[in-house]
Amino acid sequence: MHGSVSDPLLDTMNFLNEITLRYPDAISFAPGRPYDGFFDIEQIFEHLRRYLDRLVEQGVGPQQLRAQMYQYGPTAGFIRQELADWLRDDEDIDVPAESIVVTVGAQEAMLLVLRALVAGPDDVVLVASPCYVGITGAARVLDIPVTPVEERADGFHCADLEAAIKAEKANGRRPRAFYVVPEHSNPGGTTMDLAARRELLEVAARHDVLVLEDTPYRLVSPGERLPTLKSLDRTRSVVHLGSFSKTLFPGARGGFAIADQVVVDDAGGTGLLADELAKIKSMVTVNTPSLSQAAVAGALLAGKLSELNAESADYYGDAMRSVLEHLDLRLPADRRAALGVSWNAPTGGFFLAMRVPFRADNAALTRSAQDFGVIWTPMQHFYPGDGGHHGIRLSTSYLTPAEIAEGTTRLARFIEAESERHTENT
Amino acid sequence: MHGSVSDPLLDTMNFLNEITLRYPDAISFAPGRPYDGFFDIEQIFEHLRRYLDRLVEQGVGPQQLRAQMYQYGPTAGFIRQELADWLRDDEDIDVPAESIVVTVGAQEAMLLVLRALVAGPDDVVLVASPCYVGITGAARVLDIPVTPVEERADGFHCADLEAAIKAEKANGRRPRAFYVVPEHSNPGGTTMDLAARRELLEVAARHDVLVLEDTPYRLVSPGERLPTLKSLDRTRSVVHLGSFSKTLFPGARGGFAIADQVVVDDAGGTGLLADELAKIKSMVTVNTPSLSQAAVAGALLAGKLSELNAESADYYGDAMRSVLEHLDLRLPADRRAALGVSWNAPTGGFFLAMRVPFRADNAALTRSAQDFGVIWTPMQHFYPGDGGHHGIRLSTSYLTPAEIAEGTTRLARFIEAESERHTENT
Numbered sequence: 001m002h003g004s005v006s007d008p009l010l011d012t013m014n015f016l017n018e019i020t021l022r023y024p025d026a027i028s029f030a031p032g033r034p035y036d037g038f039f040d041i042e043q044i045f046e047h048l049r050r051y052l053d054r055l056v057e058q059g060v061g062p063q064q065l066r067a068q069m070y071q072y073g074p075t076a077g078f079i080r081q082e083l084a085d086w087l088r089d090d091e092d093i094d095v096p097a098e099s100i101v102v103t104v105g106a107q108e109a110m111l112l113v114l115r116a117l118v119a120g121p122d123d124v125v126l127v128a129s130p131c132y133v134g135i136t137g138a139a140r141v142l143d144i145p146v147t148p149v150e151e152r153a154d155g156f157h158c159a160d161l162e163a164a165i166k167a168e169k170a171n172g173r174r175p176r177a178f179y180v181v182p183e184h185s186n187p188g189g190t191t192m193d194l195a196a197r198r199e200l201l202e203v204a205a206r207h208d209v210l211v212l213e214d215t216p217y218r219l220v221s222p223g224e225r226l227p228t229l230k231s232l233d234r235t236r237s238v239v240h241l242g243s244f245s246k247t248l249f250p251g252a253r254g255g256f257a258i259a260d261q262v263v264v265d266d267a268g269g270t271g272l273l274a275d276e277l278a279k280i281k282s283m284v285t286v287n288t289p290s291l292s293q294a295a296v297a298g299a300l301l302a303g304k305l306s307e308l309n310a311e312s313a314d315y316y317g318d319a320m321r322s323v324l325e326h327l328d329l330r331l332p333a334d335r336r337a338a339l340g341v342s343w344n345a346p347t348g349g350f351f352l353a354m355r356v357p358f359r360a361d362n363a364a365l366t367r368s369a370q371d372f373g374v375i376w377t378p379m380q381h382f383y384p385g386d387g388g389h390h391g392i393r394l395s396t397s398y399l400t401p402a403e404i405a406e407g408t409t410r411l412a413r414f415i416e417a418e419s420e421r422h423t424e425n426t
Numbered sequence: 427m428h429g430s431v432s433d434p435l436l437d438t439m440n441f442l443n444e445i446t447l448r449y450p451d452a453i454s455f456a457p458g459r460p461y462d463g464f465f466d467i468e469q470i471f472e473h474l475r476r477y478l479d480r481l482v483e484q485g486v487g488p489q490q491l492r493a494q495m496y497q498y499g500p501t502a503g504f505i506r507q508e509l510a511d512w513l514r515d516d517e518d519i520d521v522p523a524e525s526i527v528v529t530v531g532a533q534e535a536m537l538l539v540l541r542a543l544v545a546g547p548d549d550v551v552l553v554a555s556p557c558y559v560g561i562t563g564a565a566r567v568l569d570i571p572v573t574p575v576e577e578r579a580d581g582f583h584c585a586d587l588e589a590a591i592k593a594e595k596a597n598g599r600r601p602r603a604f605y606v607v608p609e610h611s612n613p614g615g616t617t618m619d620l621a622a623r624r625e626l627l628e629v630a631a632r633h634d635v636l637v638l639e640d641t642p643y644r645l646v647s648p649g650e651r652l653p654t655l656k657s658l659d660r661t662r663s664v665v666h667l668g669s670f671s672k673t674l675f676p677g678a679r680g681g682f683a684i685a686d687q688v689v690v691d692d693a694g695g696t697g698l699l700a701d702e703l704a705k706i707k708s709m710v711t712v713n714t715p716s717l718s719q720a721a722v723a724g725a726l727l728a729g730k731l732s733e734l735n736a737e738s739a740d741y742y743g744d745a746m747r748s749v750l751e752h753l754d755l756r757l758p759a760d761r762r763a764a765l766g767v768s769w770n771a772p773t774g775g776f777f778l779a780m781r782v783p784f785r786a787d788n789a790a791l792t793r794s795a796q797d798f799g800v801i802w803t804p805m806q807h808f809y810p811g812d813g814g815h816h817g818i819r820l821s822t823s824y825l826t827p828a829e830i831a832e833g834t835t836r837l838a839r840f841i842e843a844e845s846e847r848h849t850e851n852t
Contacts, residue, residue: 013708039496041478041488044717045471052467062467070465070675104530104711111710115567137709141541142568249496251716282439283563284537284710285530290677291470291717 027407047298077102099260106243130382155190184349221348222317330412350397358422374410453833473724503528525686532669556808581616610775647774648743756838776823784848800836
């Protein structure tokens with residue numbers, strides 16, 4: 001009998017899974033999964049074949065082809081040049097292939113970056129809060145302390161980051177990096193405008209703090225794309241984390257990190273942070289599976305990834321707009337003002353954030369699922385510290401139009417009832 | 427500019443890579459790669475198709491099939507039942523599917539197990555030494571201390587393990603696990619006999635230490651298979667680590683852990699260690715890529731894995747025997763006795779261990795590559811502590827018969843010259 005790895009967040013995720021299983025007829029605004037109506041099982045074979053055919057066209061012989069797909073491969077991946085070409089053409093990010101490390105999803109990239117940057121007990125990582133559970137999870141695996149920088153209602157403010165950096169330094173700690181999802185964040189649904197992006201880069205350079213830019217929803221959101229932090233980065237202050245889970249499919253576990261920072265080794269030699277990430281990766285997964293890499297590269301050969309995802313982006317944009325419209329119908333402005341309910345209105349991404357007058361905790365979620373047939377995620381689970389007790393995350397990516405219509409009706413009923421209950425109790 | 431992740435072992439691996447690049451005409455006994463003459467690029471498509479066809483035969487509909495291959499999947503994997511069936515039929519290991527976690531190679535399994543078992547600064551992990559660099563690497567990523575248990579010339583002795591456990595306990599530390607490759611170990615080429623296996627299980631149960639059993643070379647070695655520690659385990663003292671890198675192909679990164687130990691959580695509830703591993707995996711790679719899982723399951727559908735690997739096992743057995751025969755020709759018994767050279771004679775696996783009278787360090791390796799055109803791995807790199815200065819690891823898996831004949835000739839010349847050099851210097 002051995003002691004368990006205790007983890008409040010995972011306990012909560014388990015709780016959500018249990019609720020979902022216990023109330024199978026409930027409509028769920030919880031899972032942040034991509035809509036899979038666009039997927040066709042034959043695409044797997046097509047992507048792989050397209051990539052292998054291209055290698056043959058390029059003169060790669062059978063033996064070399066076999067070695068690439070079957071043998072242990074380079075730790076940083078064999079599709080780095082393909083990723084560098086795509087990033088330059090589609091994302092205006094111009095970096096050498098050597099600065100890229102291909103990873104098993106962006107999750108592994110987070111783990112590698114945290115491990116590389118945090119060397120001692122005084123090193124800390126800052127995160128925009130509420131924040132994606134992947135980064136706090138990776139930090140927990142490595143026992144790395146995380147300092148939250150609270151978002152305001154309109155998102156993250158650079159002044160708050162700078163204050164947090166100064167407070168950490170005043171306490172003798174060394175802030176190493178700041179994690180942020182600049183557009184359509186999970187769970188907050190917030191997006192940094194261009195001025196905020198430039199300001200963030202200035203703050204980062206001034207304090208020698210790296211920005212960890214995570215970008216899962218960029219290419220599956222409609223409308224104008226703001227430039228990535230990495231494309232604006234002139235001081236190598238940004239480590240860019242990428243995921244193909246939404247643009248290709250989650251099962252491939254395709255991810256990468258761009259880490260073009262110069263590092264100094266013990267012997268005084270210099271190399272790239274990417275090399276350090278690859279070293280650590282050799283002790284985590286050795287290399288990213290060849291099939292995953294080939295599937296990603298094959299998909300990139302089919303066209304510009306942003307254009308291939310235009311249909312998905314429209315779909316997700318429509319879903320988000322539909323949820324917002326239905327919510328406005330069920331809880332019009334005057335009604336929600338009277339109740340003390342509000343929500344933001346993202347133009348893309350998978351999530352929106354709602355504020356309610358009652359405690360949106362596991363007990364409230366259970367009542368919601370049992371009595372009203374609707375499931376959502378308590379926002380407090382995304383706060384590394386304390387907070388979010390009156391917040392609800394709604395995911396809009398996975399539901400059909402009919403489910404959105406019915407789900408928002410149920411949600412409005414739950415909110416009305418819970419608000420009344422709250423008023424009686426206070 | 428950020429500080430580098432310093433690592434003597436990785437520096438050495440880099441040195442080996444450099445040597446290999448600098449002397450491309452040298453014959454290398456260094457890489458532990460599988461021979462890839464058996465691979466055919468179409469097998470990838472066949473394995474995937476075979477698995478998907480089976481799902482369809484079993485009544486899995488298109489939507490469910492799409493979800494399984496494309497969506498985020500269960501953290502512990504979707505081929506656990508297939509692995510449980512194979513382990514029962516082919517390896518006499520009878521465990522429920524729930525005790526299995528599918529991982530990105532055995533490397534990720536090592537990381538997960540170490541993270542789950544080591545909770546505090548007094549927890550230590552013991553390893554048979556010299557040992558596989560994957561386990562010490564995973565420990566290094568997690569800053570977990572490793573205590574070596576020195577192998578003797580004929581391999582690992584349980585009495586030495588028990589003494590090490592007692593010494594750790596006397597120092598107030600808590601030995602949590604002992605890592606060992608019971609057959610055809612890397613780098614030592616040693617195999618534990620049945621009596622030693624039973625004794626190890628007794629020692630483990632007596633001291634409440636888990637045995638981490640790693641088995642990469644079992645099914646690709648000729649001759650009778652001794653029972654795995656896991657198949658002999660009646661006290662749930664063994665966590666079994668599995669890899670398909672040699673039995674299928676390394677690029678798939680197919681691996682798994684069997685962890686049927688009962689653990690107690692903070693609330694007093696019980697679960698399996700496998701559940702804990704899955705929780706940690708959700709923060710490392712989220713889930714093993716669907717393509718890798720499908721390739722493994724598709725291969726298992728093609729027949730019994732041990733039988734599918736009979737040809738490979740014969741090939742590797744022949745290669746090992748050929749290296750041993752050629753070495754004996756080049757350095758007959760009386761000659762090597764005079765020089766103070768010896769080696770063991772594994773019947774399988776990829777590696778044999780040689781003892782030489784001179785220091786087999788990076789400088790000697792450079793002379794060997796430059797002046798004699800032959801490359802090998804200094805054994806000292808596999809010692810977590812100090813040791814192995816007069817040891818050489820020879821890999822026999824990857825060379826052709828012609829390369830073996832020429833390579834052993836060159837190696838014998840190098841050993842003669844270096845021994846003479848050594849005699850002059852002493």
